[in-house]
Amino acid sequence: MFSNTKLLIAASLLTIILGFSFLWFGFQPLSQPIPTPVPITTTLSRPEASQSAVFGIEGERAVVTKVVDGDTLEISTGQTVRFIGIDTPETVDPRRPVGCFGKEASNETKKLLTGKEVVLQKDVSDIDKYHRLLRYIYLPLEGGTTLFVNDYLVRQGYAKVYTYPPDIKFNEQFRQAEAEAREKNIGFWRVCR
Numbered sequence: 001m002f003s004n005t006k007l008l009i010a011a012s013l014l015t016i017i018l019g020f021s022f023l024w025f026g027f028q029p030l031s032q033p034i035p036t037p038v039p040i041t042t043t044l045s046r047p048e049a050s051q052s053a054v055f056g057i058e059g060e061r062a063v064v065t066k067v068v069d070g071d072t073l074e075i076s077t078g079q080t081v082r083f084i085g086i087d088t089p090e091t092v093d094p095r096r097p098v099g100c101f102g103k104e105a106s107n108e109t110k111k112l113l114t115g116k117e118v119v120l121q122k123d124v125s126d127i128d129k130y131h132r133l134l135r136y137i138y139l140p141l142e143g144g145t146t147l148f149v150n151d152y153l154v155r156q157g158y159a160k161v162y163t164y165p166p167d168i169k170f171n172e173q174f175r176q177a178e179a180e181a182r183e184k185n186i187g188f189w190r191v192c193r
């Protein structure tokens with residue numbers, strides 16, 4: 001009888017511990033297979049649109065099915081992707097008015113990326129609090145060049161630097177790009193001062 005009581009107590013404690021573990025860590029069954037990132041390694045020359053061509057890009061390939069606004073898009077897996085390190089003026093938040101130069105930023109991102117295959121590169125964080133993938137976006141161009149889209153949008157005055165640690169790999173590069181756009185008085189900096 002004493003050993004049955006010990007067994008019952010041990011089973012109860014195990015059940016309680018497992019229950020708290022699920023509450024603490026969450027339980028999310030895998031409903032879809034996790035895509036394996038496809039490494040991309042190629043030697044590229046500098047693109048005309050940006051001064052930051054990237055050599056030896058690694059990341060996962062995806063097709064852009066929809067551009068939500070200047071810094072957010074949807075890919076063929078149905079996931080939403082938020083650009084790391086930048087922020088474009090708001091165009092779709094129903095709680096806020098359309099930001100100055102927001103439509104232009106959104107239209108530029110649409111023109112660049114809609115229907116295109118891109119390379120998504122992670123920094124430290126995988127997703128944000130809205131469950132959007134956080135990624136740097138690279139657009140392969142004709143002639144073997146690649147456009148680093150996050151940098152391009154800042155450098156051309158469509159976006160500002162938006163630093164959100166721990167994802168800061170290109171923070172200094174983006175700050176330099178923003179300073180150049182400001183100095184050249186282009187895009188947002190020309191219209192919305």
